[in-house]
Amino acid sequence: MQVKTIDQVIESDFALYNGDCVEVTRGLPDNSIHYSIFSPPFASLYTYSNSDRDMGNCRGDEEFFEHFKFLISELYRVLIPGRLVSFHCMDIPAMKSRDGYIGIKDFPAQLRQAFEDAGFIWHSKVTIWKDPLIEATRTKALGLLHKQLEKDSAMCRQGLPDYLITMRKPGENPEPIAHPGGLDRFFGENEPEAPKKPRPEPNKEAFEAKRAYVGEPVYSHQVWRKYASPVWMDIRQSNTLQYKSARDEKDERHICPLQLDVIARGVELWSNPGDIVFSPFAGIGSEGYQAIKMGRRFVGIELKESYYKVAANNLQMAVQEAFDDLLG
Known part of the structure; x- marks a missing residue:
């Protein structure tokens, strides 16, 4: 109610x-x-x-x-x-x-x-x-203007x-x-894809390790890698x-x-x-x-x-x- x-x-x-x-x-x-x-x-x-x-x-x-x-x-x-x-x-x-x-x-x-x-x-x-061009257009910040680069770049700065x-x-x-089974969805641009299945290798242990990695949790690993990044691009x-x-x-x-x-x-x-x-x-x-x-x-x-x-x-x-x- x-x-x-x-x-x-x-x-x-x-x-x-x-x-x-x-x-x-x-x-x-x-x-x-x-x-x-x-x-x-x-x-x-x-x-x-x-x-x-x-x-x-x-x-x-x-x-x-x-x-x-x-x-x-x-x-x-x-x-x-x-x-x-x-x-x-x-x-x-x-x-x-x-x-x-x-x-x-x-x-x-x-x-x-x-x-x-x-x-x-x-x-x-x-x-x-964030795109510095959008910031420059929105705020008209002196340090982001190209004309300031031409005039005196001592006052130029990053966005x-x-x-x-x-x-x-x-x-x-x-x-x-x-998160049982890991992360099953992604929020952002360029959603990750699971890597292709590995080809057989002479070293059986290396092949088994790769095959285990491309199992069900692989998507979660790729998503987590993006989320764990200190910079979200x-x-x-x-x-x-x-x-x-x-x-x-x-x-x-x-x-x-x-x-x-x-x-x-x-x-x-x-x-x-x-x-x-x-x-x-x-x-x-x-x-x-x-x-x-x-x-x-x-x-x-x-x-x-x-x-x-x-x-x-x-x-x-x-x-x-x-x-x-x-x-x-």
Whole structure:
């Protein structure tokens, strides 16, 4: 039975709240979240709303982290011991008008340190490749412009990739995340293929080893090799919920929706079917949409009412699509 109020939508597959992420997270039980994945506000780089409660609506990095640390402590409390939280982030350009100089700020390192200060263990970090031409076209960054190369390349720089940083709560994981038989699907570009069957060799032991490798687990080995890479070159940049929902141009769009491939890999590696996936910055519902499609449950919080309404529709869509997939 569905229950709706002005500020929440609760169903068997998900719960979505329209409110302050710190206040709502405080209402969640201890050790109740299996995995969390989200894209936090990039300090003061973007202004999502004019609300005083919006962490992105701050005067600078110091003020942002002063507020963000309250959320980190709540994440530590609600996460099950031994489980993980992943956050999507990037280095932030320092601007002359805002920072007094042109350069780059290591925002991912600041985030990681804030999580470590709260007791989390740094678990992993993956670099997600982005096309520098697209970044140059979108941001008009001085360091990426070809005319700057011709004028004075001392100010030229490389593009800014995304990162997925994963932190682990100390303790013994009470429910192992097992993949019997390995990974049976792939999220991204250029899906791997199993190698061809080996030809016989004079050395019987070498042949038997090769034949064992090209058995059933070989696809999983190839997928894992891509997932375990410290650089993900194969994320489909346009595979976002914003793109998939194909809403009208007049509808409000999220500033930087997280690619569904990134979410799917995190959910696949670090949660079991039926687990609760949590996003304190749900936006238009990207993390919840992908989690539900993969048989997980979802809890999300979104402060901005317009995003919240879009997220509610997208999560309903995920439930219906997951049901349709079950029917074949």
